[in-house]
Amino acid sequence: MTDRQRADARRNHERILAVAEQEVAVHGAGASLEQIARVAGVGSATVRRHFPTRQALLEAVLWHRIEVLCERARELAGADDGREALLAWLGEVVTYCVAAKGLATALAFEGDPVQGNSCATAIEEAAEPLLRRAVADGAVAADVTVVELVTLIVGIVTVTEHHRDPAGSAGRLFALAVAGISPVR
Incomplete structure (x- = not known):
């Protein structure tokens, strides 16, 4: 993995987490992973790569x-x-x-x-x-x-x-x- 790829992955992780915090604040634990991906500007596969389960994302938030x-x-x-x-x-x-x-x-x-x-x-x-x-x-x-x-x-x-x-x-x-x-x- 190149430095650029790692930097992109870190930015995606931070962006997903920031959006997830907002979505969980509004919708609780049932916040839509698809909505989080959409607002973060990434695909749902990218969300799952960073947070393999809903529980992992919720715990991070x-x-x-x-x-x-x-x-x-x-x-x-x-x-x-x-x-x-x-x-x-x-x-x-x-x-x-x-x-x-x-x-x-x-x-x-x-x-x-x-x-x-x-x-x-x-x-x-x-x-x-x-x-x-x-x-x-x-x-x-x-x-x-x-x-x-x-x-x-x-x-x-x-x-x-x-x-x-x-x-x-x-x-x-x-x-x-x-x-x-x-x-x-």
Whole structure:
């Protein structure tokens, strides 16, 4: 591959990603790959060459938000109150998922067993210390997993995305669910 071909491939990758970000912001995870290719000025085969699956494209678009959530989990891991730290972080995941169409879908995918789901894996790894701390503090039942908590959030966000006030509805449902994950004190 010549330098010119590599430069063209990099430009195509960046252009596809920029257009995909706009399309996912408007249409969520169901954004049309053909529309992304058309607006980016490339063929659908070029989109698939750079992003072999819809999931790969969605993960690339949402990766920055995932990194922010992971960093926030690391910041909260040192908090004095394990329950409050976990709930604060989960609340932020709800807020991000409501605001970023497609993020909940990216977290819900189980992914290819060989390639995995980098978004879900990163979130799970970042949240694990928060959950372990909350469990150790007796604030969360010992058998609760990060995957279950994220699945709960994905469900809440998915169910409320077409409500008049998605953020308010998701927040209220999350608060209701918290009573179910916290043991009676």
